[in-house]
Amino acid sequence: xxxxxxxxxxxxxxxxxEISNLRAPGSGHLYxxxxxxxxxxxxVIFRSAAVRLxxxxxxxxQVVAKGRLSVYEPRGEYQVILDHLEPKGRGALQLAFExxxxxxxxxxxxxVEGKQSLPAFPRTVGIVTSPTGAAVRDLITVLxxxxxxxxIIIAPVPVQGAGSAEQIAAAIxxxxxxxxxxxxxxxxxxxxxxxxxxxxxxxxVRAIAASRVPIVSAVGHETDVTLADFxxxxxxxxxxxxxxxxxxVLTEIVERLGxxxxxxxxxxTSQCLEQHQRLDLLLAHMGNIRFRILKEAQRVDGAVAxxxxxxxxxxxxxxxxxxxWTHALRSKSxxxxxxxxxxxxxxxxxxxxxxxxxxxxxxxxxxxxxxxRLKGLSPLAILDRGYGILETMPxxxxxxxxxxxxxxxxxxxxxxxxxxxCTVEEVRLDPSV
Amino acid sequence: MAGVxxxxxxxxxxxxxGELENGDLPLDESLxxxxxxxxxxxxxxxxxxxxERKVEVLVQDTNGKKQLRAFTSDDIxxxxxxxxx
Numbered sequence: 001x002x003x004x005x006x007x008x009x010x011x012x013x014x015x016x017x018e019i020s021n022l023r024a025p026g027s028g029h030l031y032x033x034x035x036x037x038x039x040x041x042x043x044v045i046f047r048s049a050a051v052r053l054x055x056x057x058x059x060x061x062q063v064v065a066k067g068r069l070s071v072y073e074p075r076g077e078y079q080v081i082l083d084h085l086e087p088k089g090r091g092a093l094q095l096a097f098e099x100x101x102x103x104x105x106x107x108x109x110x111x112v113e114g115k116q117s118l119p120a121f122p123r124t125v126g127i128v129t130s131p132t133g134a135a136v137r138d139l140i141t142v143l144x145x146x147x148x149x150x151x152i153i154i155a156p157v158p159v160q161g162a163g164s165a166e167q168i169a170a171a172i173x174x175x176x177x178x179x180x181x182x183x184x185x186x187x188x189x190x191x192x193x194x195x196x197x198x199x200x201x202x203x204x205v206r207a208i209a210a211s212r213v214p215i216v217s218a219v220g221h222e223t224d225v226t227l228a229d230f231x232x233x234x235x236x237x238x239x240x241x242x243x244x245x246x247x248x249v250l251t252e253i254v255e256r257l258g259x260x261x262x263x264x265x266x267x268x269t270s271q272c273l274e275q276h277q278r279l280d281l282l283l284a285h286m287g288n289i290r291f292r293i294l295k296e297a298q299r300v301d302g303a304v305a306x307x308x309x310x311x312x313x314x315x316x317x318x319x320x321x322x323x324x325w326t327h328a329l330r331s332k333s334x335x336x337x338x339x340x341x342x343x344x345x346x347x348x349x350x351x352x353x354x355x356x357x358x359x360x361x362x363x364x365x366x367x368x369x370x371x372x373r374l375k376g377l378s379p380l381a382i383l384d385r386g387y388g389i390l391e392t393m394p395x396x397x398x399x400x401x402x403x404x405x406x407x408x409x410x411x412x413x414x415x416x417x418x419x420x421x422c423t424v425e426e427v428r429l430d431p432s433v
Numbered sequence: 434m435a436g437v438x439x440x441x442x443x444x445x446x447x448x449x450x451g452e453l454e455n456g457d458l459p460l461d462e463s464l465x466x467x468x469x470x471x472x473x474x475x476x477x478x479x480x481x482x483x484x485e486r487k488v489e490v491l492v493q494d495t496n497g498k499k500q501l502r503a504f505t506s507d508d509i510x511x512x513x514x515x516x517x518x
Contacts, residue, residue, distance in 0.1 A: 267453035
């Protein structure tokens with residue numbers, strides 16, 4: 001009866017207070033106490049209402065709540081059954097945004113270390129956005145204006161309404177799986193914060209953070225900030241801005257390539273020139289060295305000539321000396337003496353001969369004298385005087401004794417002139433004549 | 434991912450120019466990287482010249498498989514505007 005009365009009389013009450021003693025058992029219902037500085041009341045939020053909450057209830061959170069009074073009969077306590085809560089002073093979405101941001105931040109999904117840098121020269125750009133909005137037109141236009149050769153793959157998705165978050169996340173994953181996409185732009189044109197809400201959904205934020213392909217977020221206008229922006233590698237203020245960030249200007253690349261090529265050639269040419277000059281310098285230097293060597297050679301030649309001259313002079317002197325000595329020696333040579341002495345030999349010889357002749361002559365004269373005298377003594381001279389000499393025949397022995405001969409023997413009688421052969425007739429041994 | 438190769442080629446070309454301009458390398462090594470630089474430059478230019486501009490749409494066919502098909506202006510205009518701008 002109390003309950004019926006309360007529920008009819010206080011079918012709709014508005015309360016303002018701070019949440020405390022928050023409990024969330026497995027049933028899905030939420031229990032808490034709403035209090036202000038002077039009073040408090042027990043409150044319950046049934047599961048059906050709890051799932052509709054855009055934000056999470058927290059201890060100490062100031063809320064404005066709508067509900068109806070009732071009685072919890074087992075304890076006989078009265079309580080308020082809340083069906084709608086709003087954070088006080090700000091929107092529910094704002095609070096939900098902050099709560100999710102805090103949670104994902106704590107998980108490290110927004111860490112700067114996890115950010116990838118955009119490729120400088122993407123060939124293929126993936127776009128996750130609505131195929132019907134102005135955003136996709138702007139993106140294609142700007143991308144191709146800057147870089148006409150870009151390949152673009154559009155992954156069309158609804159960007160608001162139920163299920164859009166899941167589709168956006170799936171599209172990001174699908175573009176990753178293609179394997180040809182160098183960078184992805186995820187975004188949409190401007191709208192209310194409700195319209196942009198899909199880009200605050202956890203599933204989208206996680207898909208962006210997990211993408212291996214770098215992602216540029218471009219949601220709404222400059223002032224709109226979504227959790228997708230925090231998770232993306234780069235945040236662009238608008239889709240057009242995203243296209244400018246992603247697409248290099250082709251003419252600039254071509255120009256840069258041309259410049260690099262020219263610098264390459266220039267540097268090579270100048271190095272070649274430099275080396276050439278160095279070579280020239282070296283050659284000139286070598287020329288100098290050659291000149292110096294020639295000069296030195298000349299000096300050496302001079303020195304050699306001088307030395308030769310000196311040696312020659314020396315030699316000459318030595319020769320002269322030698323000649324002098326030779327001369328001196330020669331003049332003292334025994335040969336000379338011998339020769340000189342030899343000159344005396346013929347003189348001596350002639351003197352000897354002369355002396356000999358003289359001697360001979362004298363001897364001859366002597367001999368003649370002796371011969372003369374001898375002649376007187378000679379038997380022949382005796383013979384001249386009429387004597388004869390008897391000689392045996394043969395034998396020629398002078399017969400001095402008659403006994404030397406026998407009768408009948410022939411003997412020879414030499415006379416002064418001629419000889420006579422005689423035959424012995426008689427031998428008388430009587431010495432008297 | 435062809436863009437990555439192009440980027441690497443450009444980066445290498447830049448490094449080569451830097452080294453050549455430094456002039457610290459001996460002539461034969463300079464010539465070697467110079468040739469490499471010119472080759473890279475030609476390849477990069479070829480990539481730029483050969484690249485074709487195309488726009489495709491990643492669509493889901495009846496089997497639920499994702500497929501690429503050419504993007505036409507119809508893709509923008511036919512469906513109503515689900516999104517404002």
